[in-house]
Amino acid sequence: MVEYTSPLDTIFSSLADPTRRDLLRRLRRQDYSVGELAQRYDLTFAAVSKHIQVLERANLVRKHKRGREQRVELSPGGLQQADKYLEQYRALWEGRLDRLGTFLEDKK
Amino acid sequence: MVEYTSPLDTIFSSLADPTRRDLLRRLRRQDYSVGELAQRYDLTFAAVSKHIQVLERANLVRKHKRGREQRVELSPGGLQQADKYLEQYRALWEGRLDRLGTFLEDKK
DNA sequence: AGTATATTCAACCATATAGTTGAATGATAG
DNA sequence: CTATCATTCAACTATATGGTTGAATATACT
Numbered sequence: 145m146v147e148y149t150s151p152l153d154t155i156f157s158s159l160a161d162p163t164r165r166d167l168l169r170r171l172r173r174q175d176y177s178v179g180e181l182a183q184r185y186d187l188t189f190a191a192v193s194k195h196i197q198v199l200e201r202a203n204l205v206r207k208h209k210r211g212r213e214q215r216v217e218l219s220p221g222g223l224q225q226a227d228k229y230l231e232q233y234r235a236l237w238e239g240r241l242d243r244l245g246t247f248l249e250d251k252k
Numbered sequence: 253m254v255e256y257t258s259p260l261d262t263i264f265s266s267l268a269d270p271t272r273r274d275l276l277r278r279l280r281r282q283d284y285s286v287g288e289l290a291q292r293y294d295l296t297f298a299a300v301s302k303h304i305q306v307l308e309r310a311n312l313v314r315k316h317k318r319g320r321e322q323r324v325e326l327s328p329g330g331l332q333q334a335d336k337y338l339e340q341y342r343a344l345w346e347g348r349l350d351r352l353g354t355f356l357e358d359k360k
Numbered sequence: 361a362g363t364a365t366a367t368t369c370a371a372c373c374a375t376a377t378a379g380t381t382g383a384a385t386g387a388t389a390g
Numbered sequence: 391c392t393a394t395c396a397t398t399c400a401a402c403t404a405t406a407t408g409g410t411t412g413a414a415t416a417t418a419c420t
Contacts, residue, residue, distance in 0.1 A: 150270055157268035159337075160261050161408085172344065179366060191409055193367065198407095212366050212417040220345035223338060229267075230335045236280060237328030269378085287396060299379055301397065306377095320387040320396050362420095369414070377406080384399070390392090 151203075152229055155222045158202040163187070164195050168204060168218065177213040259310075260337055263330045266310040271295070272303050276312060276326065285321040 158164055167181060182192035196216055199205040203221035207214045266272055275289060290300035304324055307313040311329035315322045 152273065153268050153270060156264045157407095160265035160268055162258055162261060163408095165260065165337075168341075172341065177366080178368095182367095187408095188410065189367075190369090190411080194408075197368090209417095214367065218341075218344060220341070223341045224345055226334075227338045227342065229273075230331060230338065233276075233280065233326075233328070233331045234335060236326065237332055265377095271378095285396080286398095290397095295378095296380065297396085298381085298398075302378075305398090317387090322397065363418100364420105365416100365418075367414105367416080370412090371410105373408105373410080375406105375408085378404090380401105380403080382400090385397080386395100387397105388393105388395080390394100 151222075151225055154202045155204065155226050158198050158204055158222070159226065161195070161198075163192075164199055164204075167192075167195060167199065171205060171216060171218045175215050175217040177210075177215055178207075179213060181216065259330075259333060262310045263312070263334050266306050266312055266330070267334065269303070269306075271300075272307055272312075275300075275303060275307065279313060279324065279326045283323050283325040285318075285323055286315075287321060289324065 163185065166185075170176065170181065170184070178193055178196055179189065181196070182189045185192055196205060196207070199222075200207060203219055203225075204223060205216050206219040207216050209215075271293065274293075278284065278289065278292070286301055286304055287297065289304070290297045293300055304313060304315070307330075308315060311327055311333075312331060313324050314327040315324050317323075
């Protein structure tokens with residue numbers, strides 16, 4: 145068992161949490177500070193801050209300082225990698241749908 | 253903290269494990285029995301069996317009995333759901349970097 | 361300077377999960 | 391019927407993770 149952790153481990157485990165997916169959803173519309181985001185959840189500030197750190201490690205968000213706050217914004221990197229991973233399988237189920245399509249076609 | 257676990261929780265946490273991703277990779281080519289898969293890893297039979305159960309719960313694979321073995325095959329359901337989730341974000345990195353949030357449907 | 365605000369860090373607790381071993385179930389072959 | 395093969399179940403251990411609280415750091419306000 146190797147010690148190495150793949151980027152996909154980090155990305156997918158980040159996406160596996162509903163709070164973190166909700167954070168991403170909000171960030172699609174606009175940037176927020178950590179505090180603005182934290183207000184929206186029934187969690188402590190520290191808990192939300194940790195969720196954001198997890199998203200950051202997965203390259204799903206980026207932070208940059210603005211005064212005393214940290215602005216959080218979406219970072220497409222992680223999502224792109226996840227998408228690229230799924231792409232390997234996309235043909236597979238589209239293939240099945242195609243086959244179903246042709247099957248229906250043949251019955252006509 | 254809500255008790256409900258979304259399908260996406262299950263799907264993404266399944267995909268977060270490298271052994272499970274490797275199982276899926278093998279299954280892209282062909283079906284295998286649980287035992288055939290287990291042979292390929294430096295893990296106990298039971299451990300691999302449990303990984304497959306996790307994949308099954310996430311609708312990433314299906315099993316069906318054949319004689320005394322269980323044949324395992326890919327099931328596109330889970331992967332499709334993951335793909336549909338990522339689709340909401342695809343526009344963000346595919347050139348349209350303007351804020352188009354208003355008409356994105358809000359999906360957790 | 362001194363106080364308030366924003367965020368992180370550290371220590372800790374509870375629960376979930378990956379792994380093990382050994383027993384139990386189920387199907388096939390003699 | 392019994393022995394064997396394929397798989398799962400149960401109990402347990404170790405580690406990772408989500409959550410908390412309280413202290414620490416950094417910037418802003420007056």
